[in-house]
Amino acid sequence: MTVAADSLLARLSGWMRQQDSVLTAYSGGVDSAVVLAAAHRSLGDRALACIGISPSYPERELVGALGVARQLGARIRTVETQEHLDPAYAANPANRCYFCKSDLYTRLKEIAREEGFAVIVDGNNASDAVAGDRPGWLAGRERGIRSPLAELGFTKEQVRAAAKELGLPVWNKPAAPCLASRVPHGTPIVPGLLQKIERAENVLHGLGFTVFRVRHHQDIARIELPPEDFAKALALHNEITGALKSAEGGGYKFVTLDLAGFASGSLHAATK
Secondary structure (H helix, E strand, O other), X not given: OOHHHHHHHHHHHHHHHOOOOEEEEOOOOHHHHHHHHHXXXXXXXXXXXXXXXXXXXXXXXXXXXXXXXXXXXXXXXXXXXXXXXXXXXXXXXXXXXXXXXXXXXXXXXXXHHHHOOOEEEOXXXXXXXXXXXXXXXXXXXXXXXXXXXXXXXXXXXXXXXXHHHHOOOOOOOOOOOOHHHXXXXXXXXXXXXXXXXXXXXXXXXXXXXXXXXXXXXXXXXEEEOXXXXXXXXXXXXXXXXXXXXXXXOXXXXXXXXXXXXXXXXXXXXXXX
16 A cells, blocks of 8 residues: 555544444445445444435446445445435425435434444545535535544545555546436426436446436437547447437437536536
8 A cells, every 4th residue: 555545544444443333325436435445344244334225326336336345345235215205306406415315314324223333424525525515415414424534634536546555446436426417407306217317328338438427408318428438429329329219218309419528517517
């Protein structure tokens, strides 16, 4: 390990050892994977990871998350969440994440109470803490969820470096926000919509793209890719448009490539 990564991980492990037991809100991303690795190494069976399963969480993300947990040898459990049944969430307001995280954390608190876990932690880091409006963060703070990476001052870049030193395969994994983030605020999250988006993104994943979004605009699928992938997308345009238009369960009438390129959070930034 590099000295910097070794020091950071030692501090994180020390934080974990101060807890009697830890339940990690785990998504399979780099941040929560580092938290889970530290919890498991420090506490063994007194550490548990829980993944919230709902229509907003892609199946491919679940497969990857379970794989990382198995690699670590960590205890892992899936938890069915039902935020999509909450009218406040389904209305898709700007603070939609608040209702999603509220559902998840409420369920995790029940598990912690019933099984005796002393603390619930998430993967928020110090870079997240200084970011803009984060309603999901607020939901966690209201419910006593701890964020050891943020508390210890780990930035996003430092978390990735630590993940690489730990040998986690997700150390350079692109951010993967929930499928609802592809839908403009104010457009209701109706039954089947998120599955439609997931099917469309699975097409791109199956064709070898690694960084992408399919933004939903009613009959239009607006594909965001890094500019360096434009040539590949144009070469495969028949496969992409054919699959997105004829997808089982209902496809898109129009398929577009956004020449502005991929930008995380661009959908909602454009509507403010």
